[in-house]
Amino acid sequence: MADPADTPLALDDIRVLDLAGEPGMYCGKLLAELGADVLKVEPPGGDPARRIGPFFHDEVAPSKSLYFFGLNSSKRAITLDIASADGQALLKRLAATADVVLETFPPGYLESIGLGYDTLSQIKPDIILCSISGFGQWGPHSHYSATDIVAVAMSGMMHLAGFPGEAPDQPYGNQAYYCASIQACTGILMALLHRDATGQGQQVEVSMQEALLMNQETAMQYWDIRKELRGRMGNERRLPAIGVYECQDGYVAFMVGVPGFGSPWPALMRWMVDEGKAEDLLEERWQNLFGQLDMRLVAEIYFGNDAELVATWVPRLAHIDEVLVRFIKNYTKAQLYAEGQRRGLLVAPVDTPQDLCVNPQLNYRRWFTPVEHPELATTITYPGPPYRLSETPWRIRRPPRIGEHNQEVYCGELGLSPEQLAALTDAGVI
Amino acid sequence: MQTNRLPLEGIRVADFTWFGAGPIYTQILANHGAQVVRVESQARIDGLRLAHPMPEGKYTLNVSGYYNNFNASKLSFTLNMKHPKAPAVALRLVAVSDIVAENYTPGTLEKWGLSYQRLQEVKPDIIMVRAPMQGGDGPHADFSGFGAVISPLAGISHLSGSPQRAPVGLGTNYTDYVINPGHAVIATLAALRYRNRTGKGQLLEVAQFESSVCVVGTAILDYTVNGRVQNRQGNRLPYAAPHGAYRCQGDDRWCVIAVFSDDQWRALCRAMDDPQWCHEERFDTLQGRKQNEDELDRLVEGWTSTRTAEEVMATLQAAGVAAGVVQNARDTLENDPHLKARGYYAYLDHPEAGRTAYDGPGFRLSKTPGKLQSPAPMMGEHTDRVCREVLQMDDEEIAQLVIEGILF
Numbered sequence: 095m096a097d098p099a100d101t102p103l104a105l106d107d108i109r110v111l112d113l114a115g116e117p118g119m120y121c122g123k124l125l126a127e128l129g130a131d132v133l134k135v136e137p138p139g140g141d142p143a144r145r146i147g148p149f150f151h152d153e154v155a156p157s158k159s160l161y162f163f164g165l166n167s168s169k170r171a172i173t174l175d176i177a178s179a180d181g182q183a184l185l186k187r188l189a190a191t192a193d194v195v196l197e198t199f200p201p202g203y204l205e206s207i208g209l210g211y212d213t214l215s216q217i218k219p220d221i222i223l224c225s226i227s228g229f230g231q232w233g234p235h236s237h238y239s240a241t242d243i244v245a246v247a248m249s250g251m252m253h254l255a256g257f258p259g260e261a262p263d264q265p266y267g268n269q270a271y272y273c274a275s276i277q278a279c280t281g282i283l284m285a286l287l288h289r290d291a292t293g294q295g296q297q298v299e300v301s302m303q304e305a306l307l308m309n310q311e312t313a314m315q316y317w318d319i320r321k322e323l324r325g326r327m328g329n330e331r332r333l334p335a336i337g338v339y340e341c342q343d344g345y346v347a348f349m350v351g352v353p354g355f356g357s358p359w360p361a362l363m364r365w366m367v368d369e370g371k372a373e374d375l376l377e378e379r380w381q382n383l384f385g386q387l388d389m390r391l392v393a394e395i396y397f398g399n400d401a402e403l404v405a406t407w408v409p410r411l412a413h414i415d416e417v418l419v420r421f422i423k424n425y426t427k428a429q430l431y432a433e434g435q436r437r438g439l440l441v442a443p444v445d446t447p448q449d450l451c452v453n454p455q456l457n458y459r460r461w462f463t464p465v466e467h468p469e470l471a472t473t474i475t476y477p478g479p480p481y482r483l484s485e486t487p488w489r490i491r492r493p494p495r496i497g498e499h500n501q502e503v504y505c506g507e508l509g510l511s512p513e514q515l516a517a518l519t520d521a522g523v524i
Numbered sequence: 525m526q527t528n529r530l531p532l533e534g535i536r537v538a539d540f541t542w543f544g545a546g547p548i549y550t551q552i553l554a555n556h557g558a559q560v561v562r563v564e565s566q567a568r569i570d571g572l573r574l575a576h577p578m579p580e581g582k583y584t585l586n587v588s589g590y591y592n593n594f595n596a597s598k599l600s601f602t603l604n605m606k607h608p609k610a611p612a613v614a615l616r617l618v619a620v621s622d623i624v625a626e627n628y629t630p631g632t633l634e635k636w637g638l639s640y641q642r643l644q645e646v647k648p649d650i651i652m653v654r655a656p657m658q659g660g661d662g663p664h665a666d667f668s669g670f671g672a673v674i675s676p677l678a679g680i681s682h683l684s685g686s687p688q689r690a691p692v693g694l695g696t697n698y699t700d701y702v703i704n705p706g707h708a709v710i711a712t713l714a715a716l717r718y719r720n721r722t723g724k725g726q727l728l729e730v731a732q733f734e735s736s737v738c739v740v741g742t743a744i745l746d747y748t749v750n751g752r753v754q755n756r757q758g759n760r761l762p763y764a765a766p767h768g769a770y771r772c773q774g775d776d777r778w779c780v781i782a783v784f785s786d787d788q789w790r791a792l793c794r795a796m797d798d799p800q801w802c803h804e805e806r807f808d809t810l811q812g813r814k815q816n817e818d819e820l821d822r823l824v825e826g827w828t829s830t831r832t833a834e835e836v837m838a839t840l841q842a843a844g845v846a847a848g849v850v851q852n853a854r855d856t857l858e859n860d861p862h863l864k865a866r867g868y869y870a871y872l873d874h875p876e877a878g879r880t881a882y883d884g885p886g887f888r889l890s891k892t893p894g895k896l897q898s899p900a901p902m903m904g905e906h907t908d909r910v911c912r913e914v915l916q917m918d919d920e921e922i923a924q925l926v927i928e929g930i931l932f
Binding site: 102104105107124128146147148150151152160161163164165229230232233234235236238239240241242243244245247248249250251252253254255256257258259260261262263264265266267269272273276277278279280281283284285286287288290291292294296297298299300301303304305306307308309310311312313314315316317318319320322323324325326327328329337338340344345346347349435438440441442443444445446447448449450451454455456458459461462474475476477478479480481482483484485486 | 529530531532548552556575576577578579580589590592593658659661662663664665666667668669670672673674675676677678679680681682683684685686689690691692693694695696697698700701702703706707708709710711713714715716717718720721722724725726727728729730731733734735737738739740741742743744745746747748749750752753754755756757758759762763767768769770771776778779780782784841844845846847848849850851852853854855856857858860861862863865866868869877880881883884886887888889890891892894
């Protein structure tokens, strides 16, 4: 791949007016790192997300939120009170220069302050307005309050996460916001392609609930086709070598033995034999058993529809699993990953953030990306690109400080005088 | 006002992907107007065609709900890439395509003679999209993987769930469904716009491992900056309480509640009819609620557990408190009045699978809304049509390819 500094950017002709809070922050970042000029409009005092930790060196300050940093890199930032009349007038002038407006207000809010799609499209006829909310812009739940956990709950994905009988698990890290942002970014790009071809703008609507529904995997189809409800499985291993195992320094995930999904049992057996830890599994009765584990049988055992089959097989499989549990405990995550993969087995470590930062693959590919933070007199290592484009590579810049680009935008682009900017700042508009 | 022209009309995709993330990626393109030709083969069957759920007693290659849900709106073209003459046919498809997509183990397409360079020779502005597990180079490039091991590998499992429990992840191959296909579509659409502006194609790579680590970015920064290795926190957040899933009336029924501010806390208390314990000083502030969170959760659950999850949600939402039922698949498909009103799920008639439900698009465009164009294709259903309409073959040539076992 070429040196990113010299290469063109895919979206360098696009300007985004980014009014989004937490659910849309990743969307703006995605667009910015493909080259769009993403102008983040924060209320005076800064985006409330700047107050969410963790913080740089645990120093609690709006200028040091790592949560904010990670989701707002590569944007420019201005402050503006869009609830004020002066703020609305300025926002309209900014909208006239924008291709895309991104927002996450409660449905109806922008209309209520005179900045709805109808107004925006009068100012800029081909504007694209993308709105993200918990449940979309219309429908019986559209006015519901929704934070991340509400969206993951209502989407059905949370019902599948965790242990049976216990409270279901919220996924780490605001996954509803990530998924909604990804869907929004996709919709915006579709709308841009349509605009390029026809000159027409339009609205893009994202309901966090809908954005997440696909994450139910096959649960919807199990109900639709078989009237069976998928639930939480915890770490119930109906088949040995499919699930999470404790090892010397943490956990590993094994997915061995399902035909079509990784290598068969014999390779794992050979490994245990080579290490002298196969115990009684070398006996012929166990060997024959592995030969019988074909796809159909696996499916029958896995889904447990035939009680007799399950009764015959479950104790046998439990014994194999016990031997495997003892085998795996002897090794580290890294050892099991390397040796398992060398033997063609689908094995993966349960990585911690630390493991990821020393991962040889990510480091070989220089995935982690240093970003200079002169305001903190340091360089911070950021997560790298979600994708690599040969001609128009992903590119990252430091996230903006509060109002960092006020002068540049208001004076440089909108033509306000320094006195006007000062007056608006004093009035709390900027 | 809607127009008939979808955003990707006129775009053709030669789709060599299989399993989960790849086919979902091309389905998003297909739902928005692209013609997606899935290159499949009886000699190398997509594992999802064999995967559950299938209707009871009817196990064929064409009825898997897993496969069908990810392949609506596409054409199925069977081409046996193991046959030495197949790559020439594949290149003819590439020559009339805009996008070539694949998610095989690195080197597989090169083995077939379909390197990016070769694709460019037959279609100079081609956009090639590769979605390998680990990336095309590096010490782990050849490591095998599936969605099932990406959650553990990318840190999602370690960070999600109860700290007292093993890191079992989210119960699904999570990143296969939105994260990885979504990132791939974004890169593709950006590349398409760039091609429209400059005439240049390009090579895109979405390494599923890298794409997935992006969504645990905060934990990465906490480590690279502060040296802190975050651990699972269950449903709790450092800056909210109560925050979690609370047991309700019935079997495995739960409602989540999310209270961030003191105002929201007071609204929750009012909605619960201000029980005595709500007035205890220890719960007045976020700090106090965090310090007494076990007790707080127990008391809130005392209130929720005598009500249905739907009742808890409706009562709290009416009071302005963020709350939602932990819905199961039956709820989302059949009971949720909001999803029903919005018509999220589509029911399509399939010649073998009958009438089944499909997920709709995850975002909505006001003028050019994506929609499912047709049910998932049966294996090879469109081979003849693709030969004639796309590859301009005549009867004789098609017959010859069938006889030789190439169109298989």
